[in-house]
Amino acid sequence: MSNTISIKNPQAVRSNSSSETNGLSGSPGRPKSAESKMLGDVAELNSKAIRFKKFEALLECAVVDMEQLKKLSWMGVPEEIRHTVWKLLMGYLPSNSKSRDDILKKKRGEYLEYVHQQFFEGKSSLDQALVHQIHIDILRTNASIPLYQNTIIQESLERILYIWAIRHPASGYVQGINDLATPFFQVFLQSYVPLEDVERVDVLRISQDSLNEVESDTFWCLTRLLDGIQDNYTHAQPGIQRQIARLKELINRIDAQLYAHFQSEGVEFIQFAFRWMNCLLMRELPLKSTIRMWDSYQAEGIEGLSEFHLYVCAAFLVKWSAELKKMEFQDIIQFLQSCPTATWGDRDIELLLSEAFMWKSLFGSSPNHLKPS
Amino acid sequence: MSKDDEYDYLFKVVLIGDSGVGKSNLLSRFTRNEFNLDSKSTIGVEFATRTIQVDGKTIKAQIWDTAGQERYRAITSAYYRGAVGALLVYDITKMSSYENVNRWLKELRDHADSNIQIMLVGNKSDLKHARAVATEESKTFAADNGLTFIETSALDSSNVEPAFQKILTEIYRVVSNNALKAGESAGGPSLSGGKAIVIDASQPAPVE
Numbered sequence: 001m002s003n004t005i006s007i008k009n010p011q012a013v014r015s016n017s018s019s020e021t022n023g024l025s026g027s028p029g030r031p032k033s034a035e036s037k038m039l040g041d042v043a044e045l046n047s048k049a050i051r052f053k054k055f056e057a058l059l060e061c062a063v064v065d066m067e068q069l070k071k072l073s074w075m076g077v078p079e080e081i082r083h084t085v086w087k088l089l090m091g092y093l094p095s096n097s098k099s100r101d102d103i104l105k106k107k108r109g110e111y112l113e114y115v116h117q118q119f120f121e122g123k124s125s126l127d128q129a130l131v132h133q134i135h136i137d138i139l140r141t142n143a144s145i146p147l148y149q150n151t152i153i154q155e156s157l158e159r160i161l162y163i164w165a166i167r168h169p170a171s172g173y174v175q176g177i178n179d180l181a182t183p184f185f186q187v188f189l190q191s192y193v194p195l196e197d198v199e200r201v202d203v204l205r206i207s208q209d210s211l212n213e214v215e216s217d218t219f220w221c222l223t224r225l226l227d228g229i230q231d232n233y234t235h236a237q238p239g240i241q242r243q244i245a246r247l248k249e250l251i252n253r254i255d256a257q258l259y260a261h262f263q264s265e266g267v268e269f270i271q272f273a274f275r276w277m278n279c280l281l282m283r284e285l286p287l288k289s290t291i292r293m294w295d296s297y298q299a300e301g302i303e304g305l306s307e308f309h310l311y312v313c314a315a316f317l318v319k320w321s322a323e324l325k326k327m328e329f330q331d332i333i334q335f336l337q338s339c340p341t342a343t344w345g346d347r348d349i350e351l352l353l354s355e356a357f358m359w360k361s362l363f364g365s366s367p368n369h370l371k372p373s
Numbered sequence: 374m375s376k377d378d379e380y381d382y383l384f385k386v387v388l389i390g391d392s393g394v395g396k397s398n399l400l401s402r403f404t405r406n407e408f409n410l411d412s413k414s415t416i417g418v419e420f421a422t423r424t425i426q427v428d429g430k431t432i433k434a435q436i437w438d439t440a441g442q443e444r445y446r447a448i449t450s451a452y453y454r455g456a457v458g459a460l461l462v463y464d465i466t467k468m469s470s471y472e473n474v475n476r477w478l479k480e481l482r483d484h485a486d487s488n489i490q491i492m493l494v495g496n497k498s499d500l501k502h503a504r505a506v507a508t509e510e511s512k513t514f515a516a517d518n519g520l521t522f523i524e525t526s527a528l529d530s531s532n533v534e535p536a537f538q539k540i541l542t543e544i545y546r547v548v549s550n551n552a553l554k555a556g557e558s559a560g561g562p563s564l565s566g567g568k569a570i571v572i573d574a575s576q577p578a579p580v581e
Binding site: 129132133136137139140141143144171172174175176178233235236237240270271274275278279283330333334337 | 392
């Protein structure tokens with residue numbers, strides 16, 4: 001029999017020319033001697049070190065200057081301190097360092113209490129349909145990353161989603177929210193294993209207390225993230241519908257040819273952009289790229305996140321404009337179902353973010369620009 | 374890219390049914406002969422095509438795979454428009470997915486063309502030890518409701534090919550019958566309700 005069983009990510013198969021720009025050496029295309037490449041590397045390391053120092057100086061203050069922190073974070077947060085910075089940016093940790101420990105303790109205690117309330121009677125007392133839906137989705141969340149194959153991790157994520165769903169009955173659990181929990185989880189877990197690749201870490205070596213902390217911190221940050229975009233997940237998902245309509249208008253303004261091509265091919269934005277909104281582009285990007293992107297998203301603030309995301313989606317679509325304009329309906333849809341981003345690194349994300357920033361500056365403050373002429 | 378597709382008919386078929394019953398894997402087995410143990414949940418809709426032969430005619434199937442979760446129904450119902458076939462999938466090891474078949478039928482009645490061909494598909498037939506829905510029961514239910522019925526396994530590929538072949542053939546019969554009844558070929562065959570189901574890819578695109 002010629003059955004193939006593949007468990008690899010189909011995105012990984014496609015290569016992408018932009019991977020060449022992922023290395024430390026800048027300006028691709030211009031041949032460089034080994035020496036000048038080394039100098040480039042040194043310069044990059046230096047600038048990283050300077051940025052790190054700036055973050056450190058900010059975080060050491062008794063009261064963190066949040067505006068400064070947002071400004072710095074927009075350009076990317078160093079991995080070593082990302083967990084703290086994210087908690088600050090999400091408003092989970094207070095800017096005042098004195099009260100931080102107390103608040104963490106209180107919040108973590110509260111979450112553990114929720115867990116106790118829901119789960120102490122055993123699994124049979126839970127909403128079985130909800131348990132089932134979350135369970136089958138967690139089994140297929142980031143299946144290519146070993147960390148998420150671990151049962152302890154899977155159960156932890158399932159509890160987070162179950163408790164969030166129970167406490168937010170207007171939307172309840174919606175498929176895709178499982179994806180949104182993972183960047184927080186991974187970043188927070190990383191801080192307990194600073195020298196290791198968190199995606200391949202031996203979970204058994206991490207203490208139960210640490211895992212509980214990661215779980216509750218993830219719960220609270222996910223809750224805050226979803227607070228800002230809850231109408232993406234309520235009945236008929238009005239938040240997403242609105243975002244898709246705006247994306248369509250925006251593309252009409254910034255790439256009229258692409259817009260017209262989609263129209264003539266009968267491509268509707270909802271056919272591809274629904275997932276972009278529902279999962280904040282996480283399905284189109286490697287998880288590490290999402291994490292880098294969320295540095296900037298969080299720096300935009302919870303209120304600004306969904307607005308900025310709209311411009312990121314526009315920049316993302318326009319990126320493939322030349323290819324898409326040559327395609328017909330079914331090729332367009334299939335291309336957009338698996339965009340060639342598997343080899344993307346931070347540089348590709350940063351380019352995307354700066355393009356989005358540009359569109360937002362051009363159109364964001366003057367909504368009349370959005371009106372079709 | 375693919376101008377390779379010369380075809381006589383283009384049929385839109387939707388895959389519906391509860392979350393986790395294997396819709397996406399049925400699609401990938403039929404269109405790419407692949408099975409993916411950890412394919413992600415479908416968000417919104419996904420799409421793939423394959424061309425087959427029926428009675429010497431080339432039929433291109435455009436298959437839309439939908440998200441199974443209840444919350445998505447308000448969105449996905451838009452995708453039933455223009456569909457001439459539906460595979461209503463349940464998991465033979467999960468009774469609740471079979472019990473929900475009635476709700477899915479109602480979805481189709483509310484949102485799809487009344488002439489849509491529906492096939493009831495019991496998937497995961499490889500999991501014999503875990504069977505929860507008897508074949509006979511589904512067979513009777515299907516007969517009572519005017520549906521065709523088949524059991525498949527996207528994992529070991531049994532009956533996947535016949536399932537799609539069968540529904541596409543049925544659609545073809547309905548369409549060619551209607552075309553005969555409608556008299557001549559002027560606008561191409563269409564279903565009652567006036568919905569054109571043959572999309573002519575060679576049509577020039579409107580100029581902006």
